[in-house]
Amino acid sequence: MTREGWIRLSVVLAFCVAVEALCRFGAIPHTVFIAPSEMVISMLDILRSGELNADILFTLRNVLFSSAIAVGLGFALGALIHSLPRARGAVEPLLASYYSIPTFMFYPVFIVVFGVGSQAIIAIAVLLSIVAMIASTLTGLDRIPSVLRKTARIFRMSPLARAVLIDLPAASPYLFTGVKLSFAYAFIGVIASEFILSGAGIGYSIAYAYNNFNNQRMYGLMLLVIIVATAANTALDTIDRRLQARLRR
């Protein structure tokens, strides 16, 4: 690990220790916040008892499905829009302001359409994350150096051969950035949906625990989400950096 990495680790640890101390000495009331050590114990209990396994799996399945759909559909749409310059000109302003629209507010609409269950959750999560993939696909295809296109023509390659053998690998760093972002947004969308209105999932369990004043369980679950989300996003980010270093000029 680099020097900065070590400093970062110590900063985070120091922060945790400080919070732990504040909790133990009663500076932070127990009804509001429990000590980090207690959170860890609670989280381990939850995992060990297997009580919430169904919910945890529910959430993870939703996240994976949403990401996969967002990536696949997003790439296809992005490639399609890229090949139609006029359509792109019309769509791009919309894409730019897409994230300003709180698409999340359409969640109740999906519940009415699909009922309370996985489908509504996946639908909203895809809606949240698909644009990141479309935008990354557009950028990736844009950034293919034109000299590579010329090379393909000198080699007398067919458009399909060029798309698969040159466009795709050349754009892959940007495409993977899209995958990374889509996953993060899908995760956020899934948890938020489960929180607001769902009968299952980690988000729902956290809300349930909150409503029942079960702070132990609530914080244990929160810690679980934080750890899983951070680990997954960091892993994807590391792969992203490696790809960029190896493939970018």
Added chain:
Amino acid sequence: MIRAEDAPTTRFIPADTQVHARLTGVTHVYGAGPSGARLHALGPIDLDLKRGEFFAVVGPSGCGKSTLLDVLAGLAKPTDGEVTFEGHRVRGVPDGVGMVFQEDAAFSWLTVRDNVSFGLRRAGLEAAETARRVDYAIGFMGLRDFAHAYPAQLSGGMRQRVCIARTLVLQPRLILLDEPFGALDQQTRLLMGDELLRLWRETKATVMLITHALDEAAMLSDRVGVMSARPGVFIDFVETDWPRARDSRIVSDLRFGAITARLWDKLRIESLKSMGTTA
């Protein structure tokens, strides 16, 4: 100063002065449609490329040198005029043409070896022959120690060698180079020039080199075409009469200065024109 023992013993007399490629009255106008701005970039050009010659083109920026190459390679259609290669009209990129660009065109996701074999694998050549040609090209361009490295790990000069090797394996009969050494430092350029000459002698291909470096044109080629400012037309052809077995040390030949001077004499005025000032 050339020493007696270094004096080349043979003079290059083209055994076959057959015309390899010909451009007749070729012009290229960008935006040559009913609407939009028209830019007369090139021409009219009349040029006969002799089989096996090393022909260089120099000209001021924006004179259309690159467009000339594109038209010859079939990458661009001439607005007027005719382009033939080996007796046939050029429609799209013909078989037997290779091109090296100024920008880095090495595929960053493939190793050097995979880069070099890229064109061959697609041509459907059998594996043993592919391996033989690839090994030869890698060895010829001095890339043997880097065969499994990725382009990102190589210097600019090495990456250009990869691109040249990739072109070489297809055994092109016409090799077009668009300012291939423009992004390299002077010393690397000189060495790469020697590599290019070796390549030319080995493959016996016809070579056309676009360069903005007069000394490079003067030392490498059999004949230099000087282009005017945009729209570019040829205003002079200078024969160098160098022996075939030459390298960068030809700069010490007494005639090198005279040739370069003659090129600059014609080019200087055109360069000033393209910069928007007059002599």
Added chain:
Amino acid sequence: MAMKRFGDFLILLVALLALWQGLYAIAGETTITSPIATFAHLGQLMRTEQFWGHVTETGWAFAMAVMISLVGGIGLGTLLGLNRTSGVISEPILIALYSLPKVTLYPVVLLCFGLGISAKVAFGAMHGLIPVAIFTMKAIMQIKPVYLRTAQVLRLSPRQVALTIALPAVLPEVLVGARLGFSLSLLGVLIGEMFASKRGLGFLITNAMGLGDIATIMSVAVFLSIFAVAANALLLLIDRAIPR
């Protein structure tokens, strides 16, 4: 040329409306409302005082959240960005916080702030502050060293450097972060209202859902969309006006 693009954009809008109408035709009255019915209902709502009461509630929370996001984000980003080491250390932490489903932390906010407008402001600020901080920090870290050397040679005072060189240099990036922060603050406030509030547009939506009042859900959603797109367009105009 610009006319053509605007024309294309209008065609797209019409296509989207047609798509909406088509979905309505397939899905039926009880699932979604048609475009016309939605706009009619919205018109009705906008004539009631209650609706505007909710709008004001959300509006206030949103405005305060944006303020905090901008001031806090730019402040934090500047502080962390001025020193290269602190910037390198903080970046992964900030990015991890950005990718985190912050909804998970909502109960903590509620426990700290109680149920009320301050909780909503906190939600919005949580979502908006981080991107502003990230973009500001990166922009400051990426100020070209040659600019600072130029400033040294010109013997500018720290204040002059900040105002005439650093600020213009980072402004484009900061604005990008600000636009993102703006949108995310709105999202944060809305989600907060949907989860734990008895007032505001978010509450209106979840309440309508409980009552099976599709028309209201869609009307409010359309209202918010129009506001968001208009506001974003305005911010983009400001963005374009900055010389780069």
